[in-house]
Amino acid sequence: MATDSMCPQARFSYDMAMATSAITGDLSPTPPDAPFLAGRVALVTGAASGIGRACALAFAAAGAHVHVVDIAVDAAEAVAEEIGGTAHGTDLADPDAVDTLPARIDIVVNNAGLQHVAPIQEFPLERFTLIHKVMVEAPFRIMRRVLPHMYARNWGRIVNISSVHGLRASTFKSAYVSAKHALEGLSKVAALEGAPHGVTSNCVCPGYVRTPLIEGQIAAQAVAHGIPADDVVRDILLERTAIKRLIEPEEVAEAALYLCGPHARHVTGTSFVLDGGWTAH
Structure with missing residues (x-):
């Protein structure tokens, strides 16, 4: 005999998902895992x-x-x-x-x-x-x-x-x-x-x-100000931020x-x- 390997909580969640999906028009509920x-x-x-x-x-x-x-x-x-x-x-x-x-x-x-x-x-x-x-x-x-x-x-x-x-x-x-x-x-x-x-x-x-768009800005600012790229990041881009690193x-x-x-x-x-x-x- 086949057995259901889901725990009761998971089975309840899955059954609720099936009921909800029927209401919302999504008829392909996914299993809980x-x-x-x-x-x-x-x-x-x-x-x-x-x-x-x-x-x-x-x-x-x-x-x-x-x-x-x-x-x-x-x-x-x-x-x-x-x-x-x-x-x-x-x-x-x-x-x-x-x-x-x-x-x-x-x-x-x-x-x-x-x-x-x-x-x-x-x-x-x-x-x-x-x-x-x-x-x-x-x-x-x-x-x-x-x-x-x-x-x-x-x-x-x-x-x-x-x-x-x-x-x-x-x-x-x-x-x-x-x-x-x-x-x-x-x-x-x-x-x-x-x-x-x-x-x-x-x-x-x-x-x-840290994206290509920002990397381009850093390079341009370094040339314009005659300073290293790291200084551009720290002293110009991140001047007003408390955490001194790029996201x-x-x-x-x-x-x-x-x-x-x-x-x-x-x-x-x-x-x-x-x-x-x-x-x-």
Whole structure:
């Protein structure tokens, strides 16, 4: 005779999951020992490197199938091959391209971004527009595309990789700072609208993270000031932080993963700050 190897508590949880899934339209409950995102489908933008790549790896390790979205096609394909995901070589500045991304998505990580540094009076209009297309309009279009599926499933998670610059300002970064502030507002609206449908929306706000974008800024500042790169990190980038080290991409990915996990079901409309004490001032 076959025996049930589950303990009573696990069996109860599994039976409840089956009942709940029938109500929500998810008819494929996973056993209690499965990764907590098993059966979920995630879409991560800017996923070929840095924070996006770390998120793609973390979500795949937690059981999700990950759509790896990046303008760098070869790098996106390499990440997708590494995690068994699906690559999309997509230019997020192109609305038509964004509107071809998959809609049956349970988890979105809006991460893609770019930077340009210049005083407002010298800031190129085309760069300002590009930054806002990638960092504000694309997240809006992606949310607009996937929310009907999330609402139908009565479950969805939106994680917007914002920044301390979504909460504070710095000189010469008008496009980036205004885009991140806009993303914070968009995330809160999505949280309010999504709550009745089982959808949460949150921002993760890191300080300076060890990414290719930041490494480029460090190198440029070292040349401009004639100082070693380590001095740039300590004396310029981390001047206002209490913890004097760059944040690793994996730390940001862990925060994003937490917001999609079972202990964050009541967390929505928030800004999860990882800044080493920057905003404590």
